[in-house]
Amino acid sequence: MSKPEYKHLVETRKSSQELFKGSFLHAFRDEVFLPDGAVATREYVVHPGAVMVVPLLQDADGTWKVVLERQFRYPLGQTMIEFPAGKLDPGEASAACAQRELLEETGYTATEWARAGVLHPAIAYSSEFIDVWFARGLVAGAQHLDAGEFLDVFTATPAELLQWCMQGQVTDAKTLAAALWLQNVLSGGWTLDWQPTQG
Incomplete structure (x- = not known):
């Protein structure tokens, strides 16, 4: 508006x-x-809208890692590095979609969630919006991939992710935007309102 x-x-x-x-x-x-x-x-x-999740894993020594995916994207003919994401189902709340997508794609559940904001990845030709969520207190489990969905899940340090962004290995717009959020959240420059998992 x-x-x-x-x-x-x-x-x-x-x-x-x-x-x-x-x-x-x-x-x-x-x-x-x-x-x-x-x-x-x-x-x-x-576009019906979507969510993206920045899942944070904390090692025993207190260092952070993020959960990422590799997925083949047909329009580009390339395998891309991305944060978990997916479109909203009709009538689905953003928070519920974020929890569902994290579980389905990575097998992780989270004990705490924080909505960081929204981004519009293609404003010249699409109404798409993506709600950005952070998740922590991760508990590993089994993936529940949709039929026809194939992806690899892996972890990386925030420094590794930023290096890949700088080198052009990460070019997905939503993941580049999330890297900015991540850098500012971990530095303390941006704060998040963490809430326990609902439902």
Whole structure:
């Protein structure tokens, strides 16, 4: 929602055409009025929203590690390093989705959770938002992967993750954003409101 002082930047819909409706994505082509009254075309994808989890493991000596995944992403034809993530089911609460995705993808459950914020990974052409959650007090268990889902779970130190980001080995936008959150949380620059697991 735009604030009143930015009204001079707002585009308004003139017409809308559905281009595609799949099981996951919904694409549209709209005509919009630009702030100066001219008409332009906007093509975009409506996305149901998602969550990402930054799972923190603490060693006996107090050092932190994060739980990561390697997963093949077909549109890029590459295996990517990512934090656990997944889309919201219809009517599903963000916190419940975060707990479900962590368990399904990694086998871990957590005793404490904190919502860090939200990010929009592709603002030029998608309505997608990703709620960012941190999890700690991890307890290992069995994965419950969806049919057709294949991924490797591994751990790394925050320093290793940041090095991979710098070297271009991590290019996934949500994981790059999470690395920023992680760095600031562990340094004490950003605080989180930790809550015990609900449900």
